[in-house]
Amino acid sequence: MADDGQRGDGLAGGRIVDRPAFIHAHTRALAVPLVPEIELRLADEATELWKKTEEELETIGLPPPYWAFAWAGGQALARYVLDRPDLVAGRRVLDFASGSGLVAIAAMKAGAASVLAADIDGFAGAAMALNSAANGVGLEIVTDNLLGRPMPGIDVLLAGDIFYEWPASRDIFAWFESLADAGTTVLIGDPDRLYLPKQKLHRLADYEVPVTRALEDFSIKKTAVWGLGNPPASPTGS
Secondary structure (H helix, E strand, O other): OOOOOOOOEEEEOOEEEEHHHHHHHHOEEEEOOOOOOOEEEEOOOHHHHHHHHHHHOHHHOOOOOHHHOOOHHHHHHHHHHHHOHHHOEOOEEEEEOOOOOHHHHHHHHOOEOEEEEEOOOHHHHHHHHHHHHHOOOOOEEEOOOOOOOOOOOOOEEEEEOOOOOOOHHHHHHHHHHHHHHOOOEEEEEEOOOOOOOHHHOEEEEEEEEEOOHHHHOOOEEEEEEEEEOOOOOOOOOO
16 A cells, blocks of 8 residues: 555654655756656755755655666666567556656556556655656555565566665565566666676666766666566457
């Protein structure tokens, strides 16, 4: 069930925080560099928002604003899905650790029957709600932790840029493998993060992604889309 992350106010450190208002105050609507068809609420200056969140707002419980940036893995995966709509068209999709909702929005624009956008950060939930509305698509947004759960209604799982911490990466990939074994197609966008088990994946596409230099130390990040499991069959009747 979705929490108040996409609806409005939330408790943080004992104080009420208006999440949509915070997002509007610290971001602006910008086209995503590799996916200009999609516009998101993004931070203009990465270091300022990151510093404010960590130093000034830590006392009220705000996590780092991962939702405020178009990360390289998400951009590549969104581009891949939009250019190959047959991968998701008519299918039920999960965008795991969705952040801004970029990949989820791309899947809906590519014709997915439904998209479940999941992120445990309530601010990400609010950002996804704002971004999906701005792009004219509807998402089912959840801020529950889905890790380890069976997902029998999901045909395709999408994940952009999540393999940067251990042991979380180990646990996430083991879950992905279990879902792939159950028939779910898993697609991952990743700019060569340290904990991506590439030896267990097949490389599908490569991109050079414009990114925020303050976060990545590069203005262009070489990024790949990887597959786990077999490509999805065509939907019945198509």
